[in-house]
Amino acid sequence: MSVILIGATLLLILNGTNFLASAERWAGESAKLNLIMVMLNVALIIAGLRRLADIQHDNERRVEAERRAAELASSDVVTRLANRKGLADRGLELRQELDEAERWMAVISIQLHRFKAINDRHGYETGDGMLRRIAAAITEIAPKDAIAARLNGDEFAVAFGIKAGDSGTAEQMATDLLRRVTSPFDINGKMLQVGAYAGIAVGDPKESPLPDLLRRADIALDRARSGRSARPVSFDQGMERALLAHVEIEQGIRYALEHQQFLPFFEPQVDLATGNIIGFEVLARWNHPLSGIILPEVFIPVAEEHGLISRLSEQVIAVALQSASKWDSNLSISVNISPSQLADPWLAQRLMRLLAESGFPAERLIVEITESSLFADLELARSITASLKNQGIRLALDDFGTGFSSLAHLRSLPFDVIKIDRSFTSSVTTNAECAAIVRAVTDLAHAIKVPVIVEGIEDAPTHTTVLGYGCALGQGWYFGKPMTASQAEQLIEREAPAALPDRARRAN
Numbered sequence: 091m092s093v094i095l096i097g098a099t100l101l102l103i104l105n106g107t108n109f110l111a112s113a114e115r116w117a118g119e120s121a122k123l124n125l126i127m128v129m130l131n132v133a134l135i136i137a138g139l140r141r142l143a144d145i146q147h148d149n150e151r152r153v154e155a156e157r158r159a160a161e162l163a164s165s166d167v168v169t170r171l172a173n174r175k176g177l178a179d180r181g182l183e184l185r186q187e188l189d190e191a192e193r194w195m196a197v198i199s200i201q202l203h204r205f206k207a208i209n210d211r212h213g214y215e216t217g218d219g220m221l222r223r224i225a226a227a228i229t230e231i232a233p234k235d236a237i238a239a240r241l242n243g244d245e246f247a248v249a250f251g252i253k254a255g256d257s258g259t260a261e262q263m264a265t266d267l268l269r270r271v272t273s274p275f276d277i278n279g280k281m282l283q284v285g286a287y288a289g290i291a292v293g294d295p296k297e298s299p300l301p302d303l304l305r306r307a308d309i310a311l312d313r314a315r316s317g318r319s320a321r322p323v324s325f326d327q328g329m330e331r332a333l334l335a336h337v338e339i340e341q342g343i344r345y346a347l348e349h350q351q352f353l354p355f356f357e358p359q360v361d362l363a364t365g366n367i368i369g370f371e372v373l374a375r376w377n378h379p380l381s382g383i384i385l386p387e388v389f390i391p392v393a394e395e396h397g398l399i400s401r402l403s404e405q406v407i408a409v410a411l412q413s414a415s416k417w418d419s420n421l422s423i424s425v426n427i428s429p430s431q432l433a434d435p436w437l438a439q440r441l442m443r444l445l446a447e448s449g450f451p452a453e454r455l456i457v458e459i460t461e462s463s464l465f466a467d468l469e470l471a472r473s474i475t476a477s478l479k480n481q482g483i484r485l486a487l488d489d490f491g492t493g494f495s496s497l498a499h500l501r502s503l504p505f506d507v508i509k510i511d512r513s514f515t516s517s518v519t520t521n522a523e524c525a526a527i528v529r530a531v532t533d534l535a536h537a538i539k540v541p542v543i544v545e546g547i548e549d550a551p552t553h554t555t556v557l558g559y560g561c562a563l564g565q566g567w568y569f570g571k572p573m574t575a576s577q578a579e580q581l582i583e584r585e586a587p588a589a590l591p592d593r594a595r596r597a598n
């Protein structure tokens with residue numbers, strides 16, 4: 091700009107000199123003409139300068155707009171903290187600084203607990219106010235060189251430098267942050283408070299850049315959340331291994347489904363007074379080529395999480411019904427249904443197809459539903475259970491006593507059997523409270539004329555005790571552990587009602 095201004099001034103001077111020289115050389119008309127020319131030149135130069143200033147101004151505005159756009163793209167509009175992109179970008183700079191100073195990086199992930207309730211109850215404006223206060227508290231406590239970010243709705247992260255290997259500083263910082271974030275805030279005259287979980291990961295940024303540390307801090311955060319830990323949880327390699335195992339199990343389940351590795355095992359259910367087998371509960375087992383028989387607690391939660399449980403259960407039920415269709419026609423077969431299956435409007439049709447394919451009568455099939463799966467959507471559960479009942483399938487309420495609002499479910503859904511959970515049975519002879527619960531549930535079931543099956547009877551004293559409470563039906567290791575279809579067939583053939591417990595004990 092200054093070069094241009096100097097140029098313009100020189101032009102003016104030259105024009106001015108020109109004019110004086112001309113005035114001396116020619117008089118009259120030619121001097122007037124020259125004057126007009128000079129004026130025109132001056133006007134042109136002024137217009138040029140104006141245009142130049144406008145261009146300069148436009149440039150400044152564009153640079154400012156670009157700076158603002160970049161700032162918006164890397165910061166969170168509500169709290170003004172960095173967003174995920176901002177954290178990643180500034181993380182690169184922080185990594186370089188720490189690398190040069192031979193320091194480590196610490197990343198703390200924080201997730202608010204039940205923040206949604208604040209939005210729902212007090213509106214988004216109050217929710218945003220709360221987020222801004224939390225962001226300000228984080229910025230205030232975090233070290234000066236820290237990058238504080240809001241990653242999404244209720245998730246924050248802080249990255250900063252620590253002395254190499256000094257995880258204690260990171261833990262103290264996380265504790266302070268948690269304490270501050272979960273303290274009450276005055277938002278427009280309302281004292282509001284949220285819970286929060288925190289995960290910590292530290293490392294040498296040369297080996298573990300910020301995205302790696304953030305992922306580890308998130309894994310630790312998951313651990314804090316699932317353990318409902320009020321204290322921050324630090325990442326350790328075991329957590330990564332558990333996560334890898336989870337991924338391996340998921341992939342293993344997919345492979346196992348393709349190769350029919352899931353099998354039904356059968357646990358006998360008996361008439362407690364006579365010992366006669368009245369039916370079997372079908373329990374899934376994974377017949378793994380390397381690990382052998384794997385129990386449902388390992389694969390059912392993973393199958394549920396990845397939407398594979400319907401396929402898995404159906405595979406197991408199909409094989410179970412094929413086997414059971416050849417057995418004594420008085421025996422019932424109970425199958426377990428997961429919460430997500432109970433949200434499938436086609437469940438009854440799917441089961442009817444399996445019944446048709448195996449020739450097993452619907453009246454001998456019992457579907458076991460846990461209380462917790464009813465809790466998710468009672469209305470949907472009601473319509474799906476009604477369609478099961480319409481097909482003649484019976485319903486059992488599984489694990490009774492472990493869920494919520496049990497009595498309400500008993501009244502509102504058409505159960506044919508109630509199964510008292512093993513957690514009560516196992517202490518019925520030693521714990522007065524458990525004994526009282528088993529007795530009360532049995533009395534209640536009698537009053538509403540629904541039979542009870544007691545789960546988890548492991549020994550003779552428990553058998554005698556629950557029989558004394560008036561329980562008519564039961565199952566458990568005392569009568570037989572879950573067994574293969576051919577073992578179940580042998581047991582059915584050998585059955586001599588009164589002697590079953592003794593023989594079952596010998597068989598196991």
Ligand code: C2E
Pocket residue numbers: 357372373374385386387390399402403406426427428458488489512545546547548565566567568572
């Ligand atoms: P559940 O339906 O309550 O099944 C009873 C569980 O208690 C079974 O564990 C059984 O082996 C165990 N059990 C039975 N009697 C005794 C006893 O006397 N003592 C002890 N200590 N345990 C006993 P399992 O087979 O590991 O199954 C666990 C859960 O997995 C089942 O609980 C059921 O909810 C679920 N499950 C099993 N198979 C399937 C399936 O095919 N589909 C679905 N969706 N869930 C299944």
Ligand code: MG
Pocket residue numbers: 371426458488
């Ligand atoms: Mg069950």
Ligand code: MG
Pocket residue numbers: 488489509511512545
């Ligand atoms: Mg159960």
